[in-house]
Amino acid sequence: MNFTEFFTAFPEMSKSGLRAFKKTVDGAYRQFSREYGDAIEAVFDPVLFFLIWFEKLLQNSPWIVVLIVFLALIYFGSRSIYLTIGSFIAFIFIGYFGMWEDTMSTVSIIGVCTFLSIGFGIPIGILMSGSDRARASISPILDIMQTMPSFVYLIPVVMLLGIGKIPGLLAVVIYAIPPIIRLTDLGIREVDKEVLEAAEAFGANRSQKLFRVQLPLALPTIFAGINQTIMMALAMVVIASMIGVKGLGQPVLKAIANQYFTMGLLNGLAIVVLAIIFDRVSQSFGKRLQQHRQGSHE
Amino acid sequence: MSNVKIKIENLYKIFGHNAKGLTSEVKEGLDKDELLAKHNHVLGLDNINIDIEEQSIQVIMGLSGSGKSTLIRHINRLIEPTEGVVMVDNQDVTKLNKNELLEFRRNRTGMVFQRFGLFPHQNIVDNVQLGLSIKGVDKSESNETAMFWIDKVGLNGFEYKFPNQLSGGMQQRVGLARALANDPDILLMDEAFSALDPLIRSDMQDQLLELQKNLKKTIVFITHDLDEALKLGDRIAILNGGKLVQDGKPEDILLSPADEYVTNFVKDVNRTKVLKIKTIMKDSIQSGSDCPKVAMDSNIESCLPLFLDGESVLSVTDDEKNIVGSVSREEVANILKRY
Numbered sequence: 001m002n003f004t005e006f007f008t009a010f011p012e013m014s015k016s017g018l019r020a021f022k023k024t025v026d027g028a029y030r031q032f033s034r035e036y037g038d039a040i041e042a043v044f045d046p047v048l049f050f051l052i053w054f055e056k057l058l059q060n061s062p063w064i065v066v067l068i069v070f071l072a073l074i075y076f077g078s079r080s081i082y083l084t085i086g087s088f089i090a091f092i093f094i095g096y097f098g099m100w101e102d103t104m105s106t107v108s109i110i111g112v113c114t115f116l117s118i119g120f121g122i123p124i125g126i127l128m129s130g131s132d133r134a135r136a137s138i139s140p141i142l143d144i145m146q147t148m149p150s151f152v153y154l155i156p157v158v159m160l161l162g163i164g165k166i167p168g169l170l171a172v173v174i175y176a177i178p179p180i181i182r183l184t185d186l187g188i189r190e191v192d193k194e195v196l197e198a199a200e201a202f203g204a205n206r207s208q209k210l211f212r213v214q215l216p217l218a219l220p221t222i223f224a225g226i227n228q229t230i231m232m233a234l235a236m237v238v239i240a241s242m243i244g245v246k247g248l249g250q251p252v253l254k255a256i257a258n259q260y261f262t263m264g265l266l267n268g269l270a271i272v273v274l275a276i277i278f279d280r281v282s283q284s285f286g287k288r289l290q291q292h293r294q295g296s297h298e
Numbered sequence: 299m300s301n302v303k304i305k306i307e308n309l310y311k312i313f314g315h316n317a318k319g320l321t322s323e324v325k326e327g328l329d330k331d332e333l334l335a336k337h338n339h340v341l342g343l344d345n346i347n348i349d350i351e352e353q354s355i356q357v358i359m360g361l362s363g364s365g366k367s368t369l370i371r372h373i374n375r376l377i378e379p380t381e382g383v384v385m386v387d388n389q390d391v392t393k394l395n396k397n398e399l400l401e402f403r404r405n406r407t408g409m410v411f412q413r414f415g416l417f418p419h420q421n422i423v424d425n426v427q428l429g430l431s432i433k434g435v436d437k438s439e440s441n442e443t444a445m446f447w448i449d450k451v452g453l454n455g456f457e458y459k460f461p462n463q464l465s466g467g468m469q470q471r472v473g474l475a476r477a478l479a480n481d482p483d484i485l486l487m488d489e490a491f492s493a494l495d496p497l498i499r500s501d502m503q504d505q506l507l508e509l510q511k512n513l514k515k516t517i518v519f520i521t522h523d524l525d526e527a528l529k530l531g532d533r534i535a536i537l538n539g540g541k542l543v544q545d546g547k548p549e550d551i552l553l554s555p556a557d558e559y560v561t562n563f564v565k566d567v568n569r570t571k572v573l574k575i576k577t578i579m580k581d582s583i584q585s586g587s588d589c590p591k592v593a594m595d596s597n598i599e600s601c602l603p604l605f606l607d608g609e610s611v612l613s614v615t616d617d618e619k620n621i622v623g624s625v626s627r628e629e630v631a632n633i634l635k636r637y
Binding site: 192194195197198199200201202203204205208212213216217 | 374376400401402403404405407408409411412413414415416417418419428429432433476480486
């Protein structure tokens with residue numbers, strides 16, 4: 001009897017054993033978060049402070065000033081008058097349908113997340129490009145960050161820090177930082193070996209090689225990474241709103257719960273519009289960075 | 299006898315994780331193919347010994363895979379030797395520590411690359427002052443130096459262009475200016491003209507020789523092209539499979555090739571164009587001395603028409619038109635016969 005059972009059912013651990021295992025891990029983590037939760041939260045205080053300040057700045061400044069600043073940034077980033085006009089229309093649409101405030105919240109959290117991702121992602125990418133061992137150990141972590149369902153890592157984050165802006169920010173950064181790390185690594189590794197050798201032959205040290213050759217030449221690729229990071233951060237807006245991040249995600253959630261079709265559609269479209277603007281501006285800015293590559297030779 | 303500037307002694311380079319452990323086997327005579335088959339390590343250089351004279355052009359020649367690029371990178375230690383000594387002005391480059399090595403590269407050597415190795419994101423002036431800016435030379439001073447060398451290599455008007463707006467020949471002039479702007483005493487040229495088309499290449503060779511007349515650098519020039527080697531080299535070293543097979547003056551290489559590999563290399567060269575009359579002339583002065591005169595520094599080809607006109611002996615003159623020897627029809631015929 002035991003023999004046939006072995007083949008019909010997977011030999012799993014006993015129910016009580018599994019329960020004890022889960023309990024132990026949960027208990028240990030709960031213990032850990034009770035002891036260190038406050039300390040860890042304190043680490044994020046400056047970020048929280050900045051995030052709130054930035055959000056208030058965008059929300060409390062007169063909308064027309066904010067709009068003009070945005071349009072100026074869009075124009076100088078893209079040098080395209082069509083994109084600027086398109087963005088103007090889009091922002092008017094957003095404001096007219098009552099989504100201005102939520103949009104400012106979303107822009108502020110995306111801005112801070114992008115900023116953090118760049119700040120941590122580029123140095124990690126540089127580290128990875130410099131050593132195959134670092135790459136071999138960081139790569140699988142990035143894979144996990146990108147494929148692990150976000151709800152799963154939201155659980156420990158919420159247990160540790162509660163519900164609010166910081167856990168949301170962490171969730172967004174975890175999801176959005178891998179592309180910039182990967183593309184910084186790739187961009188630096190793809191730098192022409194002979195150019196790098198030339199710098200070396202003229203006596204460049206490590207930091208001279210990094211700042212004069214590797215980073216400038218990798219910049220277009222790094223910019224593609226920044227673009228990807230912004231897109232992924234926007235994609236996380238709805239999930240982040242589940243744990244208390246204000247912005248365009250919250251009305252979407254409310255719309256799902258109450259079957260408010262139009263509300264969901266409008267806020268969804270506002271996210272799409274933001275995504276398109278961010279994407280086009282960062283892409284054409286990135287393209288301008290590599291103009292020297294297309295220089296005509298007649 | 300002038301001074302030895304660079305002295306390479308018993309230099310070995312093996313590529314692979316157990317390079318050090320395998321040097322003894324290579325010293326016992328294991329060759330490149332055997333090392334690869336037996337240990338899966340690549341033999342880059344096998345006991346190289348060369349003395350390079352100050353202010354001369356030393357050509358290092360060989361087919362691809364012969365180790366010539368590996369060898370030149372040992373002089374500024376872009377590649378670490380497995381064993382051996384590279385002395386530059388009686389200082390062992392292989393023993394320099396990290397900072398000394400940077401200083402050495404910044405001040406003593408300049409390098410020109412086959413595919414130019416220019417910075418695509420910087421304009422020509424900034425490219426030319428690379429070495430100076432790495433050293434931290436004052437911007438206005440290094441700018442001035444860069445302008446001087448851009449002018450010297452004939453690139454005025456292109457100062458603020460980017461490398462990919464220039465043709466290959468012009469890009470390599472930038473490469474040359476970049477190396478010279480640093481004012482190094484050693485110039486390392488790694489197949490510097492190989493990527494250029496023949497006419498431009500010949501132009502660049504002439505320009506290099508012209509510059510060298512005044513600069514008197516010690517130049518190590520890598521090439522796989524024998525005509526280029528004969529044109530530029532004061533001495534030519536020939537590598538095969540990581541081994542030095544011959545090192546000598548151009549005429550030595552042509553007239554007495556050390557082995558079959560070198561013979562194959564030189565067999566298609568037009569000797570009458572390359573060899574100078576002084577290499578085959580006899581000291582005996584022809585008594586009648588009314589026979590036609592040829593200069594000792596001209597090539598053999600230039601006296602062929604005279605022999606074809608029926609002369610059998612020519613007088614050879616030096617720079618001051620004094621007769622210093624003679625050359626006969628038979629001697630020239632002998633040189634031609636050896637094809």
